[in-house]
Amino acid sequence: MRRLSIFNVVSLTIGFVFLYLPIILLVIYSFNAGRSVAVWGGWSTKWYSSVFENQQLLAASWVTLKVGVLSASVATVLGTLSALALARFGRFKGRTLFSAMVYAPLVMPEVITGLSLLLLFVSLNIDRGFWTIVLSHITFTMCFVAVVVQSRLSSFDRSIEEAALDLGCTPFMTFFRITLPIILPAVISGWMLAFTLSLDDFVIASFTTGPGATTLPMKIYSDVRLGIKPEINAICSLMIAVVTVTVMIASVMTKRQEVERERAERLAVAGR
Amino acid sequence: MTVNPKISPPSNRRWIVTSIPYLWMLVFFLVPFFIVLKISFSSSEIAQPPYAPAFDFMTDTWNDTLEKLLTLTSDNYSRLFQDSIYFSSYLSSLWIAGSSTVMMLFIAYPIAYAMARAPKSWRPTLVMMVVLPFWTSFLIRIYAWIAILSEEGLLNTLLTSLGIIDEPIQILSTNTAVYIGILYSYLPFMVLPLYSTLEKMDESLIESAKDLGCTSIGAFWRITAPLSIPGVIAGCFLVFIPAVGEFVIPDLLGGSETIMIGKTMWEEFFNNRDWPAASGVAIALLLLLMIPIMIFQSNEARQQEAGQ
Secondary structure (H helix, E strand, C coil): CCCCCHHHHHHHHHHHHHHHHHHHHHHHHCCECCCCCCCCCCECCHHHHHHHHCHHHHHHHHHHHHHHHHHHHHHHHHHHHHHHHHHHCCCCCCHHHHHHHHHHHHHCCHHHHHHHHHHHHHHCCCCCCHHHHHHHHHHHHHHHHHHHHHHHHCCCCCHHHHHHHHCCCCHHHHHHHHHHHHHHHHHHHHHHHHHHHHHHCCHHHHHHCCCCCCCHHHHHHHHHHCCCCHHHHHHHHHHHHHHHHHHHHHHHHHHHHHHHHHHHHHHHHHHC | CCCCCCCCCHHHHHHHHHHHHHHHHHHHHHHHHHHHHHHHCCEECCCCCCEECCCCCCCCCHHHHHHHHHCCCCHHHHHHHHCHHHHHHHHHHHHHHHHHHHHHHHHHHHHHHHHHHCCCCCHHHHHHHHHHHHHCCHHHHHHHHHHHHCCCCHHHHHHHHCCCCCCCCCCCCCHHHHHHHHHHHHHHHHHHHHHHHHHHCCHHHHHHHHHCCCCHHHHHHHHHHHHCHHHHHHHHHHHHHHHHCCCHHHHHCCCCCCCCHHHHHHHHHHHCCCHHHHHHHHHHHHHHHHHHHHHHHHHHHHHHHHHC
16 A cells, blocks of 8 residues: 655645634634633633523524525425436426526625525515525525536436336336435435535525524624624534534445445345 | 326426426526616615616516617716726735635645545545535634634734744734635635546556656656646636635625625625615626636536546
8 A cells, every 4th residue: 555655644734734723723712711712711611501591693593494494405306306307308498508507506606696686586575584595595505406416316327217117117206216215315415515505604695684584694793793702602613513413424324325235236236 | 018198208297397496597596687787787776775777677668678778877887997996806806816726726736635645445534524624604614713813813822922923913804814714715625626636547657657767746747737637727716716706704804905896795785785886796796707617617517528
């Protein structure tokens, strides 16, 4: 096996320190008893308890969670349908426009997406608030779902689908019995991606929100503008913990599924 | 086996599958752009909503619309060139995004290279370690840097206690902090495409170059670097395109000297409530990014064809 050179080890180390140090410091200082961001005043969990007493923060978290679950679920359905259309239906009328519309939001600056959606809601006379944030989040996250699912669709053996159709399965049944179980890991990771993007979004939500709907990033942003508060460190650390645990579980699950699938494939080949 | 007659031919169902997301994207993605375009030609007004529409398709006749088209107010666009704040924010956005992309390339390349040379069993873990911070909120990662860079922050405290500096230096609210923020937030976008091209590369090419008398550095410049060009292009655009329109980083880390187009548009919209001007800035930003986006997409398409 090749050995890494000193240069390789050093660049990896510096790279990972750069990536992780700010986050680790943020988590450590969320346990700081003092108010300062630089002076250590001993360990304490008081900022965590003050997070749970802060009604505004809790309300914002609840709104964010609801927006995330709702928009990720609808976006997963729409994104999977788009992926099916792009990966399976060959050249249909208007395909170029469709694929351009699906790929463009991936690189579109958020300020443009936010402004254009807001102006749409205004010209349609829709009251802005919770539901307009959900609609906007569905729109920009479904494209990410579409890309994730499409890459899985284009890499699997289509002869299984064809076999099912030949054996009298309807296209509808084929999708639910054959295609969906195979692409399910991609669909689930698409949902998770959509969910985290929605939790994370500040710019688009700020444009499309109305009175009464404040998401957690909006709340954090307005607090940060007023200055550093240890409470924000605590809520951020909680969010980091939730995301880290979710990503860890997901990666273990996909790994297990992959191992299982490989074993099943080996068994199938051996049984032949 | 007989085919169930109740089932309609597949093309019918396909039409349904495609039309739902298609309609969604038309209504929520394409139509809004035309609205932005329309409003960018109207004039600002103190009202709710704060603009006087240039067109009113409900009441106008064709002739009215035609007449209005001829006398269309392009004030918002001529302002883009006359008002120095717009022009300089375009230039400075391009400059900040461009130079941080180049810096990023030099930071990310050694990391991606080391990842690609690491033992095979480590690689998935290394990739996951690069991606993991990306899953935590963007705002949180920027916030973490405020605590480090501010005047009474960790970096200044550390440097003064070590005696390197006597007085805290101002890093937060300068362009330096904006560069640090961009480099930090977009690092995975550069590392991952570079890693995926470097990982696919055939090791034996370098070995044979060395056998034929090339030095390690020579082999790198003659073989590794040229072969990684597609990854370099993908990574550069993935960093450059979103960095140009960035709002959160210049707003939270930058100061009054930092003018970037995303921030200018935000202020035009939220602080000055000038919707037509904000729309004009948005359309201009879109035109500015059109070319890089098209280069990026054709690079991706070429890569996919090469892969198949």
